Amino acid sequence: MNERLKIAVNTGGGDAPGLNAVIYAVTMASYRRGWEVYGIHTGYNGLLNTDEITRLTPEKVAGIVSLGGTILGTTNKGDPFAMPVKNAAGETEVRDVSARILSNFRRLGLDVLVAIGGDGSLRMANRFAGMGIPVVGVPKTIDNDLASTVITFGFDTAVSTSTEAIDKLHSTASAHERVMVVEVMGRYAGWIALNSGISGSADVILIPEIPFRIDSVCEKIMDNELHGKRHGIVVVAEGAKAEGSEMIHKSGGEEGRQEVLLGGIGEWVAREIHQRTGKDTRSLVLGHLQRGGSPTTFDRLVALRFGAAAIRVIAEGRRNVMVALRPPDMVAVPLAEAVEKMKSVPLDSDSILTARDMGISFGDG
16 A cells, blocks of 8 residues: 555543553554654544644654653543533533544544544544544553453553552551452453452452452451461452442542543442451552553553554555454454453453462452
8 A cells, every 4th residue: 555644643541551652653654654643632632622733753752662651641531522611601511522523634634543542432433433534443441341352551561560569568468467458440340450369369359240248258358367367468349349239439520531430449348347357457549550650561562563553454454443462463353343342351261260279259159
């Protein structure tokens, strides 16, 4: 394909380690083909205000592969199909500004949008594809919950950060004979909690896929006492819930936010353990530590592969697809298919079986 193309690239939703590596690969692979690359700032906001678009060159992206965050900025509040805006009276109204984004995309002469995002951002990209913007998606989420790809970049770094924190908590928990409850991210999927909990030798792992009984959690903690272990580590996914209960989320939320803001289950579990067992119990929310910092070697490599694959797909003439890792290959799957299903932890997965074989409780028995 010898046509000289103008590629746009943006990053949306929560940040994840490896975003800059994708941007680097998209830029370098495009310039080797003689194409131009333009970075759209802050999700789709840069196409509402076309001053927020930057020409990306090899010089502009030099040295960014190892950096966390994103040089383009991101947002999880700016849904262009339901954008909160102030009217003349100063009141907030929700408006659909997608047509303006489409108009600016065409006016700037852009040919393809490389949309880097998770399920929410890629659903938006799919809607823009339906309006006529050619899109190639790149899967980004620390939650690893996109079903069409074996793994998403950012996940490995988030798990590594969580595991390191759990490792450090063992020593302080042991010193004070405490139970430490660690709340990790993951939204409606338990991948981060499961992988870091197993790797960090947790006693209990609570995930959204397995509603738990708090009595069973306490039984595991007290069983430790019978075996001479007077401290405990409980890893809780933010979307975990007790049997017969709803997920806990922070009240109020943030104006314009695309998703419900989960959080608080770790504190609830810690309080219940203390009340039922009398054990000194503390809770810790790792929160955005899991999103920050330099990506691991694995995340750098897979992010670079995703970015380069996106440009190869464009060169092949394919549009409105998402690049996905299906080892050993990168493949293109229809964008609509990629966002239709969330990837939950299978209850018969080897990781679940491994945890049970080692005596880790999921609070279900």
